Amino acid sequence: MKYTKGFLFVVLFLVSCAAPVTPAPTRTSMPTSAPVTPKDFLQTSDAYLGQTPPGDVPVVFAPGIVSIPGKNTAVLTFSPDGRQCIFYIEAYPHSYAMFTEFRDGKWTTPVKAWFSETRSVGEPMFSPDGKRIYFTSNETKNAVGGFDLWYIERDGTSWSEPVNLGSPVNSVADEFHPSPVRDGSIYFTSNNGDIVRSQFANGKYSERFVLPAPINLKSNPNGKSWGDPFVSPDESYMIFKSNRAGGSGGFDNYISYRNADGSWSEPKNLGPTINSSTDETAGDISPDGKYMFFGRGGLIYWVRADFISTPH
Secondary structure: OOOOOOHHHHHHOOOOOOOOOOOOOOOEEOOOOOOOOHHHHHOOOOOHHHOOOOOOOOEEOOEOOOEOOOOOEEEEEEOOOOOEEEEEEOOOOOOEEEEEEEEOOEEOOOEEOHHHOOOOEEEEEEOOOOOEEEEEEOOOOOOOOOOEEEEEEEEOOEEOOOEEOOOOOOOOOOEEEEEEOOOOOEEEEEOOOOEEEEOEEOOEEOOOEEOOOOOOOOOOOOOOOOOOOEEOOOOOEEEEEEOOOOOOOOOEEEEEEEOOOOOEOOOEEOOOOOOOOOOOOOOEEOOOOOEEEEEEOOEEEEEEOOOOOOOO
């Protein structure tokens, strides 16, 4: 997301340098949907809050429900089975997440998400298996820095209390926009605006790796991009926003594909049909891979994701 990253955070929050102590998750009964085969529900007319699917031109998603003028809705994520939706209202310094689910044959009225009731929460993202929800928060308990990456974990019909990812993922500064992938590794935006990856193996995260060019540019005359990536579960492609030269406006959405050697292809601008003369927030792909959701002007838009080429 595009924040006033630095000035406002420094003014309003003290950076904690204490090392995190990962708490033993406390299980609490939380909303869950009945098990369902993902394809079954996502292919019904009830999927995606019952909204009429878009074409190749972006349209506002769920006006009056998710996209409400003046609310500044910025990020949206669906569970892998499509039956739960969490979206993020950017209202600094008390940003929060909203939750709705398909239950008893209809979508519930959105309410503040349970993990967002007592803390500022932003940029939620379901893990590919649906067992975790990652987010950013300035929660001070067990914090590493200012805005850290956190998760809650699902076990049957309950969710854990928020768990800080700890160091080296989190730093004494700020981290944003988590994008977990299938093997548990995570991509995110660092405090200095770079897209970063941390490998998960043997139960722990490795040191942060700043993606080289052409993803992060050493020199960008327009300043840092705060790319806020979405990376596909198999890491075959990445969508991120950038204000690099050659775009349609301020921050545009781009796509890059991962090469066989692990490097990333030259990012391709998604073009003037998706990108506008104003700013877009980074796009996130629906669990069935059919649609992209992104923000513009405080509203969530969605569009068919036919622009994704597979295999690359």
